[in-house]
Amino acid sequence: MSGLLVIFGITGDLSKRYLLPALYHLEQQNLLPQHFEIIGVSRRNLASHDLHQLLVTAVSAGEAKPQAAVLQRLNAKVRLVTMDLTQPEDYFNLKHQLDAIEDEHGTCLNRLFYLSIPPHTYGPIIDMLGQAGLHSGCQHGIADSRVMVEKPFGYDLATAKELITRLHTVFSESQIFRIDHYLAKETAQNILTFRFANPIFNAGWDRHSIKSITITASEAIGIEGRALFYEPVGALRDFVQNHLLQLLVLVTMPEPRTMDSAHIHAEKLKTLQAIKTITPAAVTTSATRGQYQGYRSEVGNDQSITETFARLRLSIAGDDWRGVPLTLQMGKRLDERRTAIAIEFAGHGHNTNTLIFRIQPDEGIVVELLAKTPGLSYATQAVQMDFSYAQAFGAGMQPSAYQRVLMDGIRGDQTLFASSAEILESWRIVDAVTREWAKSGASLITYKPGTSADDIN
DSSP, X not given: OOEEEEEETTTSXXXXXXXXXXXXXXXXXXXXXXXXXEEEEESSOOXXXXXXXXXXXXXXXXXXXXXXXXHHHHHHTEEEEEOOTTOHHHHHHHHHHHHHHHHXXXXXXXXXXXXXXXXXXXXXXXXXXXXXXXXXXXXXXXXXXXXXXXXXXXXXXXHHHHHHHHHHTXXXXXXXXXXXXXXXXXXXXXXXXXXXXXXXXXXXXXXXTEEEEEEEEEOSSOXXXXXXXXXXXXHIIIIIIIIIHHHHXXXXXXXXXXXXXXXXXXXXXXXXXXXXXXXXXXXXXXXXXXEETTHHHHHTOXXXXXXXXXXXXXXXXXXXXXXOOEEEEEESSBSOOEEEEEEEEOOSTTOOEEEEEEEESXXXXXXXEEEEOSSSSOOEEEEEEEEEHXXXXXXXXXXXXXXXXXXXXXXXXXXXXXXXXXXXXXHXXXXXXXXXXXXXXXXXXXXXXXXXXXXXX
């Protein structure tokens, strides 16, 4: 395995907060390929010292005491290319430089283009990558080129279709890696293993045993100065349409024939296709939106109807999940930071069991059971069997989501990346909601910071 990682926007916030620290930890664990280089693309012409300082600052922000030897090794792998992303000739120059690096190594290298830039700029850059021949692999045509893009992938169903069509004029589906970093979290990856490797749960995973599924992502923070990004997007587009729908699919999809990328994506797509579309007439009963007090002041728009809280009530066609309520909800400025999947099992009377996947923080799995309390009377009480990744495997054993994302992109493993068909199905489910909500703020609920997600109605 060998590769060239080309980061468009290496001096940007996403690169500094996530990509460079992830690359540091991969280098620390000796997981980067032997023949591997990082090409940072920037408008600014940074000196080598400035680039090194950028790397040190980015890593030090999340690392108490970075290892100098690891930083030195990583720094030796990083080069800077100054480009004007609007000029086609600069892409030809980039190609010449990548070819020259391969000549230095004496071998073809897989190329991964990471677009760490605003999604609205993807289109022209994709076009110019194609014009320069950067989509076709190395100069000898015996290695792969791949492109990695961040969400949001489109603004609605129509724009998602346009972007997919544009991408496919340059890159094939097997070359496109759309990041959903939630799928790279350890608990999310473990959902399928937990379901299909443990007969005690696998045998009763349908409407006959499960009473309801609720997926909640609550954040205590607000938009944190990201008004320009958040105001036109909102909670539904930013989080529910992608992260939470993907988690729901992992919980409800049938077992794949084999646990490889192709079969997993095939079952995920079938499940997405079975989720019923929310029609315009059903928006008022199937979707809830809210906005925390103070949001309008933060964005400087006293007429804003952008939702900072969104809840969808969904259902899946077919016999397996008929009649099971499926709830997805996400909000900012709530009472706590928590992302969890709660699966309530049907029982007799008020007796139920709940299985909880804690996605973050304190990743783990909880089973809530009824147990008899000590004493002579027959009284029961809910108790928990709690599995924590940190306690079971050690706090430092879990790679960050971006470590996994980068390694899978370098290896060409698409298991944790959404396909074009999955993206379109996700937009199909929520498209009427976004259109209806854009018409007016009549259904917008104002809630106080610190409110629980379940209390917003």
